[in-house]
Amino acid sequence: MTVLGHEEMRAALADGEALTAMVAKALIAVAAGRSSVPARIAAFAEHGLLGAMPGYVPGVGLGAKLIAVFDDPSRPGRSSHxxxxxxxxxxxxxxxxxxxxEPLTAARTAASATVxxxxxxxxxARRxxxxxNGAQARAQLELLAGDERWEVAVAGRDQDRAAALAEQYGVAVAPSIEAGARAAEAVLCCTGAQQPVVRAAWLAPGTHVGSVGGSQGPELDAETIAAASLFAEWPGVAxxxxxxxxxxxxxxxPERVTLIGAVLDGSHPGRRDEREITAYKSTGHASLDLAAAAVVRASLD
Incomplete structure (x- = not known):
């Protein structure tokens, strides 16, 4: 039985296009009802939770994830996975x-948001x-920073860390989250926040918003949810x-939420006009873990 640690996993997940392609395949299978993925369950501890996520996607894989999401004592208001x-x-x-x-979760989540x-x-859209500022933002920047379509900026609740990330990945640093959101055509939230980090008032018509954080609270405000066309990985998200x-x-x-896999396979149009605000809300899904694991196993063959 193969056992792979952190650095081996990072190397095996380095092919971003292979990862996004496999994640898209899994999302299409979920939307088409071809997967078996029960809702995540969790045991709650004093400072976090332990979640269990089994799943099966034909032709992608069979497996289960145990993931601990705990407060980070060194960074109040943040969490680790x-x-x-x-x-x-x-x-x-x-x-x-x-x-x-840990690297698998960050990579598959970033791939899902990118898809x-x-x-x-x-x-x-370009901006x-x-x-x-954490591991999930790093994973997202790794996928986007090398794509010539996008003009990428980064911002965070700790702007010093945001500036360091921007320098590391060769992207711009926004003066603040609000200023960056007002200037952007797409906003991807990758935080461990327990309160909204993006407000509807900051979003121009036609903006796309992705939210992959918020394991312990909302990352987007209620006004954004009310104004946006909503998309997600799986039916139980609402x-x-x-x-x-x-x-x-x-x-x-729940009728307001469209599965992103239905957009990917062409059975739903997705965005309908240039002024529509779209919001993709990810809670994490075992099908995505299986997709990333399939890429890892293929890299070892």
């Missing part, structure tokens, strides 16, 4: 691999703001309580 992914043979159930979940960005942003469902979508009519 640590855990492991167990992969099994989808034909006979043999255990095949144990993978470090949604490509599908939902206006065709003429993207990445909001965040009907399941957190941490399986999204904090932002509790009480939202």
């Amino acid at each position: 640590q855990g492991l992914v167990a992969i099994f043979d989808e034909h006979d159930g043999r255990p095949l691999a144990i993978l470090d979940a 949604a960005l490509r599908a939902l942003a206006r065709p003429d 993207v703001l990445v909001v965040g 009907t399941s309580a957190p941490p399986a469902g999204a904090y932002e979508l509790q009480g939202v009519d």
